[in-house]
Amino acid sequence: xxxxxxxxxxxxxxxxxxxxxxxxxxxxxxxxxxxxxxxxxxxxxxxxxxxxxxxxxxxxxxxxxxxxxxxxxxxxxxxxxxxxxxxxxxxxxxxxxxxxxxxxxxxxxxxxxxxxxxxxxxxxxxxxxxxxxxxxxxxxxxxxxxxxxxxxxxxxxxxxxxxxxxxxxxxxxxxxxxxxxxxxxxxxxxxxxxxxxxxxxxxxxxxxxxxxxxxxxxxxxxxxxxxxxxxxxxxxxxxxxxxxxxxxxxxxxxxxxxxxxxxxxxxxxxxxxxxxxxxxxxxxxxxxxxxxxxxxxxxxxxxxxxxxxxxxxxxxxxxxxxxxxxxxxxxxxxxxxxxxxxxxxxxxxxxxxxxxxxxxxxxxxxxxxxxxxxxxxxxxxxxxxxxxxxxxxxxxxxxxxxxxxxxxxxxxxxxxxxxxxxxxx
Amino acid sequence: xxxxxxxxxxxxxxxxxxxxxxxxxxxxxxxxxxxxxxxxxxxxxxxxxxxxxxxxxxxxxxxxxxxxxxxxxxxxxxxxxxxxxxxxxxxxxxxxxxxxxxxxxxxxxxxxxxxxxxxxxxxxxxxxxxxxxxxxxxxxxxxxxxxxxxxxxxxxxxxxxxxxxxxxxxxxxxxxxxxx
Numbered sequence: 001x002x003x004x005x006x007x008x009x010x011x012x013x014x015x016x017x018x019x020x021x022x023x024x025x026x027x028x029x030x031x032x033x034x035x036x037x038x039x040x041x042x043x044x045x046x047x048x049x050x051x052x053x054x055x056x057x058x059x060x061x062x063x064x065x066x067x068x069x070x071x072x073x074x075x076x077x078x079x080x081x082x083x084x085x086x087x088x089x090x091x092x093x094x095x096x097x098x099x100x101x102x103x104x105x106x107x108x109x110x111x112x113x114x115x116x117x118x119x120x121x122x123x124x125x126x127x128x129x130x131x132x133x134x135x136x137x138x139x140x141x142x143x144x145x146x147x148x149x150x151x152x153x154x155x156x157x158x159x160x161x162x163x164x165x166x167x168x169x170x171x172x173x174x175x176x177x178x179x180x181x182x183x184x185x186x187x188x189x190x191x192x193x194x195x196x197x198x199x200x201x202x203x204x205x206x207x208x209x210x211x212x213x214x215x216x217x218x219x220x221x222x223x224x225x226x227x228x229x230x231x232x233x234x235x236x237x238x239x240x241x242x243x244x245x246x247x248x249x250x251x252x253x254x255x256x257x258x259x260x261x262x263x264x265x266x267x268x269x270x271x272x273x274x275x276x277x278x279x280x281x282x283x284x285x286x287x288x289x290x291x292x293x294x295x296x297x298x299x300x301x302x303x304x305x306x307x308x309x310x311x312x313x314x315x316x317x318x319x320x321x322x323x324x325x326x327x328x329x330x331x332x333x334x335x336x337x338x339x340x341x342x343x344x345x346x347x348x349x350x351x352x353x354x355x356x357x358x359x360x361x362x363x364x365x366x367x368x369x370x371x372x373x374x375x376x377x378x379x380x381x382x383x384x385x386x387x388x389x390x391x392x393x394x395x396x397x398x399x400x401x402x403x404x405x406x407x408x409x410x411x412x413x414x415x416x417x418x419x420x421x422x423x424x425x
Numbered sequence: 426x427x428x429x430x431x432x433x434x435x436x437x438x439x440x441x442x443x444x445x446x447x448x449x450x451x452x453x454x455x456x457x458x459x460x461x462x463x464x465x466x467x468x469x470x471x472x473x474x475x476x477x478x479x480x481x482x483x484x485x486x487x488x489x490x491x492x493x494x495x496x497x498x499x500x501x502x503x504x505x506x507x508x509x510x511x512x513x514x515x516x517x518x519x520x521x522x523x524x525x526x527x528x529x530x531x532x533x534x535x536x537x538x539x540x541x542x543x544x545x546x547x548x549x550x551x552x553x554x555x556x557x558x559x560x561x562x563x564x565x566x567x568x569x570x571x572x573x574x575x576x577x578x579x580x581x582x583x584x585x586x587x588x589x590x591x592x593x594x595x596x597x598x599x600x601x602x603x604x605x
Contacts, residue, residue: 005575008505011469013571015501019476020564024557029546032560033490034476036542037498037535039567044531046574086520088513103514108523141527143506145578 001138001149003051009144012042045144052140053080054087054109058132058152060121067126067159075117075134075151079109088137089117089151096125104137123159125247126254126300131155160296161255164405166263170395170412172230173351174324180229180268190226197223231272231285231322232264234295237331237338238277238302242359249332249357252401254299256330256355259405261295273298274320276341278307282320311337313344326351332359333385346392353412354389354396361401393419448478456504463511468504472497487546491539495532502528 019035022028056077065071079085090104100120109115123129133150175184183192196212199219212220234257241250257273264271265288272285273295283291283298313321321327327350331338345352360382365375386396395415397408452471459467479486479493506524510516 003578008465008469008501011465012501013568015469015472015476017564017568018473020560022477024561024564028480029543030479030486030490031476033487033539033543033546034479034494034497036491036539037494037532038501040535040538041498041502041528041531043567043571044534046571046578049578084523086524101514103512105515105517106510106513106520107517108519141523142531143502143509143524 001051001054001147003145003147006139006144006146009042009045012038012045012144016042041142042144045140045142048142049140049145050081050083052085052087052138052147054078054085054136054138054147054149054151055080056114056134056136056151058091058134058155060131060155060157063156064158064160065123067123067162069159070120070122071157073119073121073131075119076114077107077109077117077136077151078114079111082111083141084108084110086139086141086143088139090135090137091119091121092131092134094129096123096127097129098122098124121157123157125251126159126161128300129157129159131157158297158300160300161251161258163255163259163262166259166409167406168409168413169260169263169267170326170328170353170409171416172232172269172324172326173416174326175228175230176270176322176324178229178268178270180227182228182230182267182269183225184228186226186228187223188226190224192225192227194223194225196220229268229270229287231270231325232260233272233274233285233321233325233327234260235274235276235327235329235331235341236299236302237329237335238275238279239307239335239338240332242332242334242362244362247401248362249334249359249401250302252399253330253332253357254302256357256399256405257299258296260328260330260355261299262292265289265292270322271295272320272325274316275299275302276311276316276338277302278309280311280315282316284319285322285325312341313348321345321350324351326353329354330357331355332357333382334359339385342389342394343392346389346394352394353416354394355405355408355412356386356396356398358398358400390415395419442481445478445481448474448481452478460504460508463508465505465508468501468508472501475500487543491536491543494539495536498532498535499528502532 016035016038019031019038023030023032023035054077056075059074059076061071061073073091075089075091077087077089079087086106086108088104088106091099093099098121100122105117105119107115107117121129121131132152132154134152136149136151138147138149139145172182175182175186183190187194196209197220199208199221203221207221209220209222236253236257238250241248241253243249261271261273268287270285270287271291273281273283275281275298281298281301283294286294327345329338329342329345329352331342331354333339333354333356342352342354360379363375365372386398389396395412397405397412399405399408452474455467455471455474459465459471475497476494479490482489506521510521
């Protein structure tokens with residue numbers, strides 16, 4: 001620990017010295033008598049001071065929480081010295097991590113003993129928050145010296161984004177040959193009725209449609225659509241974001257991606273993630289709960305990385321975008337590169353949907369009339385861009401932070417239903 | 426505390442009561458300024474002013490000086506302590522009690538030593554150059570001893586200029602782990 005004199009110490013010494021000197025100079029012994037307690041105080045404080053032997057550790061109640069959820073962090077402070085010591089404990093604070101109590105905590109640790117100081121933590125935003133080491137300041141009994149140091153090691157608290165429960169998802173145009181919940185266009189074993197055809201050798205008797213057979217006079221069998229899964233790739237645009245003091249479009253985009261990932265994995269789809277921005281990260285599509293945790297871990301590591309590099313579809317490995325996969329692009333539509341990527345994917349015939357995380361709420365119009373006009377122009381420009389994408393056959397769902405995703409996805413499905421022949425082309 | 430100390434002087438100031446009032450007022454202003462600015466210097470200045478104002482008292486100065494000094498020390502400590510703990514969010518009760526007990530104990534010892542010195546003063550030894558030199562040397566020796574002690578403990582480092590602020594908390598950094 002680093003020791004230093006407390007700011008009061010020079011003052012106390014100066015008072016004692018001034019009293020003695022003034023007494024000698026003026027011949028007034030009263031001033032010296034007044035100064036004696038100060039001299040004794042300073043002398044005792046500095047003679048008896050010893051470096052405190054304080055050690056400790058930081059422990060978290062759990063290392064994974066949902067954003068906004070509270071948990072307790074415990075700082076164990078152990079005094080191995082022969083005298084009690086007063087310790088101020090100050091855990092790390094950031095704009096994204098609320099700590100209660102708000103200031104430091106002052107405790108007294110007895111000789112050869114240990115105490116626990118509990119703090120309540122609440123991550124305001126998803127992400128990995130480093131807790132510890134904790135800054136401490138120890139003081140001697142009279143407060144003449146300060147000793148500062150750090151306790152414990154860094155513990156990572158991973159705050160997962162809060163998720164919205166989605167009742168309806170974007171229905172994929174193509175499915176994969178794995179058992180799932182989406183009704184495939186193909187005809188095979190399944191539940192959903194598709195058509196009737198004449199009996200062929202190898203057909204099972206249970207497939208025979210007896211009513212149709214009686215009507216047509218020859219054996220007819222039912223054909224059905226099988227239930228298959230699909231591949232879903234969540235493409236997160238991290239080139240740019242609009243951010244105000246409280247939150248930004250990336251915060252909402254990650255929450256949206258987490259909600260979609262959970263919902264699609266719940267429907268037995270294979271889900272992958274591409275973090276498409278200044279840095280490129282991806283997770284190949286896979287099934288199951290483990291994949292959900294992988295995706296959420298990948299999502300909370302997302303951040304905006306500024307880059308001039310031009311990236312396009314060729315920057316991505318082919319296995320990340322499997323043929324026939326439904327690609328959900330989650331973007332604020334602020335960067336030319338991400339808009340170009342969306343157009344390029346559509347040109348290549350990908351099944352594509354854009355979830356636009358609206359930046360309008362994070363960027364208020366300026367104070368002047370000219371600012372208001374510029375803002376309105378920008379808003380119209382964005383609408384034109386959206387119309388352009390829809391003209392390309394891309395469904396665009398506008399999602400404003402604070403609202404629910406469900407209606408936006410319903411809008412997408414309505415668009416896709418009406419434009420299905422064109423989309424399949 | 427300040428009021429009690431000031432009243433002790435003003436009550437017996439006699440003809441110099443106006444001066445005592447003025448001194449007490451200045452000390453109160455300095456004390457308030459120090460508390461507001463969270464700076465120990467004005468607080469020490471207030472204590473120094475009250476120390477000088479004590480000379481305005483007309484009688485029993487030698488008898489009361491040890492108690493007065495101990496009172497000033499307590500006042501100084503309480504004010505500084507209040508400033509130190511102003512940024513603390515939560516304080517364990519035994520922190521204040523232990524610190525107050527330690528300060529009162531040291532102030533009492535200081536008052537006793539001061540009283541012994543007062544007895545020596547009243548012994549009737551006449552003032553001389555030799556005695557003044559001895560006194561000055563004793564004072565210098567005390568300060569040199571303290572300075573040597575401080576240097577041995579802390580090296581040549583000076584006092585922390587802003588220790589009344591909370592300890593510098595480390596900044597939590599978002600993880601930069603990459604997932605590919």
